[in-house]
Amino acid sequence: MGHPGEPPEPPPGLQTERTTLAWLRTALTFLVGALVLLKLVAHTRPRLAVGAACVLLPVAGVVSGLAVLRHHSGNREHEPRPLVDGTLPAGITLLAVLVAALGALYVLAG
Amino acid sequence: MSAPSHETRRRPHRVYREGTDPDPRFSLANERTFLAWLRTAMALMAAGVGIEAVNTTTALLHAPLVTALAVLLLIGGVLISAVSFTRWATTEKALRTGRPLPPPRMGAFLGYGLAAVGVAVAVLLVLLGF
Numbered sequence: 001m002g003h004p005g006e007p008p009e010p011p012p013g014l015q016t017e018r019t020t021l022a023w024l025r026t027a028l029t030f031l032v033g034a035l036v037l038l039k040l041v042a043h044t045r046p047r048l049a050v051g052a053a054c055v056l057l058p059v060a061g062v063v064s065g066l067a068v069l070r071h072h073s074g075n076r077e078h079e080p081r082p083l084v085d086g087t088l089p090a091g092i093t094l095l096a097v098l099v100a101a102l103g104a105l106y107v108l109a110g
Numbered sequence: 111m112s113a114p115s116h117e118t119r120r121r122p123h124r125v126y127r128e129g130t131d132p133d134p135r136f137s138l139a140n141e142r143t144f145l146a147w148l149r150t151a152m153a154l155m156a157a158g159v160g161i162e163a164v165n166t167t168t169a170l171l172h173a174p175l176v177t178a179l180a181v182l183l184l185i186g187g188v189l190i191s192a193v194s195f196t197r198w199a200t201t202e203k204a205l206r207t208g209r210p211l212p213p214p215r216m217g218a219f220l221g222y223g224l225a226a227v228g229v230a231v232a233v234l235l236v237l238l239g240f
Contacts, residue, residue: 016138033156
């Protein structure tokens with residue numbers, strides 16, 4: 001098992017499922033975190049909260065959807081998996097940075 | 111496995127330019143580790159926003175110090191998010207080329223950092239009489 005380039009590739013088994021669940025767990029964490037933060041921001045800056053919600057919530061939803069799709073297509077045998085690269089990890093990192101930016105705004109300018 | 115044209119479409123290019131696809135289980139484990147770090151980063155950010163929210167509603171603690179701690183936690187969260195992505199990329203490249211994995215520096219950073227935050231909060235609580 002495991003040497004790069006070795007022809008017979010063992011099936012990933014339940015690993016894809018665990019990975020999909022990890023993606024959903026993470027997306028859900030961001031969704032809940034963003035909702036709580038938006039609620040806090042909405043007290044003082046309702047317009048900003050609505051604007052941020054229009055960005056953060058769709059991004060979290062799209063990440064969840066793509067996370068499920070990529071591993072579903074990965075389960076089909078010998079099919080190219082176009083989504084299985086760094087795009088989705090980069091996307092969720094961007095989501096983390098956006099949430100942090102909104103959090104910094106709340107903490108510093110309340 | 112995959113055609114060269116497929117490889118060139120995968121991003122980031124610096125990861126997929128070299129080597130061959132490893133055992134998919136390794137890639138999946140790498141991805142899960144990245145996600146676990148991201149959740150940790152989110153927990154730090156939530157802690158930062160949370161203590162500031164408590165700070166503004168109760169004002170029992172010394173407000174500027176709590177805000178500084180909140181900012182520190184948020185910065186920690188952003189740092190861990192960014193570094194965990196570059197670490198995912200470095201690890202994936204190492205798996206593809208059969209080179210050794212990058213050393214786990216973030217664990218020590220987070221461990222010592224949280225220990226320092228814990229001590230600071232304990233001292234603050236004692237000094238300010240809870």
